Amino acid sequence: MTEQEYYDLTIIGGGPVGMFAATYARMRLAKTQIIESLDSLGGQVSALFPSKKIYDIPGFEGITGAELIARLEKQTMAFSPDVFLGETVKNFEKNELGFKIETTKRITYSKAIIIAAGVGAFEPRRLAAKNSSDFENKNVHYFVKDPQNFVKKDVAIAGGGDSAVDWALELEHIAKSVHIIHRRDQFRAMEGNVEKLRQSSVSIHTPYTVDSLDELEDGKLGLTLKKAKSDEEEQLAVDDLIVNYGFVSDTKILASWGLEMNRKTLVVDQNQQTSIPGVYAIGDIASRPGKINLIATGFGEAPNAVNNALVQIYPEKKQPTHSTQLIKNFESLNN
Structure with missing residues (x-):
């Protein structure tokens, strides 16, 4: 050459x-x-x-x-x-x-x-919850292509980093309700956005992980949340779950x-x-x-x-x- x-x-x-x-x-x-x-x-x-x-x-x-x-x-x-x-x-x-x-x-x-x-x-880190793969591309999402898909819906977001907190703040204004689930009490996102999150209407569930998923009779997605280092559980019914584990x-x-x-x-x-x-x-x-x-x-x-x-x-x-x-x-x- x-x-x-x-x-x-x-x-x-x-x-x-x-x-x-x-x-x-x-x-x-x-x-x-x-x-x-x-x-x-x-x-x-x-x-x-x-x-x-x-x-x-x-x-x-x-x-x-x-x-x-x-x-x-x-x-x-x-x-x-x-x-x-x-x-x-x-x-x-x-x-x-x-x-x-x-x-x-x-x-x-x-x-x-x-x-x-x-x-x-x-590729995204997958949710480790039982039977989570059954709900992928239905109620469980690893990517958000169009926020309008969540208008007036009950939405849960799993994760504690910048993407999870950003999406919680973004969807707060258009969703019926937003829940964020993180395994630690401290978030890894930018401090300013974490403060906005704590001042927002977003429901914060810490320190919890998503343990299992079920389809409820009304078509909702049932989440069983398990508290870290405990047998304590919490039930949550949402339309969609967004997983932001990186x-x-x-x-x-x-x-x-x-x-x-x-x-x-x-x-x-x-x-x-x-x-x-x-x-x-x-x-x-x-x-x-x-x-x-x-x-x-x-x-x-x-x-x-x-x-x-x-x-x-x-x-x-x-x-x-x-x-x-x-x-x-x-x-x-x-x-």
């Missing part, structure tokens, strides 16, 4: 952080491709919480996952990176010009790689790439570079001391990785000044 047939940057993962990395890379006039295993851009945000409000994006009081992805996709496509959907990177190998990348559909080449794979392949991820493919890992994440240095020179990682998949996993954090890591990768590829090029100048350069080249 000739140097002209290489991409400057290949971004593995088309979630929010991957899209912004592609946007910034194209602003720097880098020949860029995104490879995304799903059939659409958006990654975990689109798959897991498209309707959920996100509150840690600068400039927005609150924005749904779907709205955020739509805005990011519009921004990214304005800069025209090449986008390959429904395609998974199987492996890559170093060569004299960069990397040979094998996907499930083709062989491609790149001078540097930026991994923005989120948490890898993922998700489990599969990073087997990542582990096969020979990169240094910290549990299921990739170890990076201050330049976002992994243990293989020329391979960078950003977003939730990247691990370094003191890091907080927020989308906003990944947005900051993206230009850091792009700039450091391009310095390595083109050491003679000057570092960028600011976004206004980058836009002028991009527009002058594409007009």
Whole structure:
């Protein structure tokens, strides 16, 4: 392969952080491709919480996952990176010009790689209650695609993290009643939202877990709640149960790439570079001391990785000044 047939940057993962990395890379006039295993851009945000409000994006009081992805996709496509959907990177190998990348559909080449794979392949943590699988896709839900499905209904939410608390606060305004069930008295969500929860009309059941489910005569879902470290039980009748226990991820493919890992994440240095020179990682998949996993954090890591990768590829090029100048350069080249 000739140097002209290489991409400057290949971004593995088309979630929010991957899209912004592609946007910034194209602003720097880098020949860029995104490879995304799903059939659409958006990654975990689109798959897991498209309707959920996100509150840690600068400039927005609150924005749904779907709205955020739509805005990011519009921004990214304005800069025209090449986008390959429904395609998974199987492996890559170093060569004299960069990397040979094998996907499930083709062989491609790149001078540097930026991994923005989120948490890898993922699926929700299932409810451990007896016969819970009998109610999946009926009364038991692991994803909320449309909050309007719960209008004027009695809804229970199992979980104690940000998603569970956010959904409880969101549905409070449209549901007939909302109950939140958590195995501990202390919630793991953001303190401000936990305080809102305690001041809301949401019924809080702690420290309880969902022990079993039954279909009641009136079509309701009967929940038997068991108190932690006790034989005490509580009965609850609802229309729907939303389970927010987080998700489990599969990073087997990542582990096969020979990169240094910290549990299921990739170890990076201050330049976002992994243990293989020329391979960078950003977003939730990247691990370094003191890091907080927020989308906003990944947005900051993206230009850091792009700039450091391009310095390595083109050491003679000057570092960028600011976004206004980058836009002028991009527009002058594409007009």
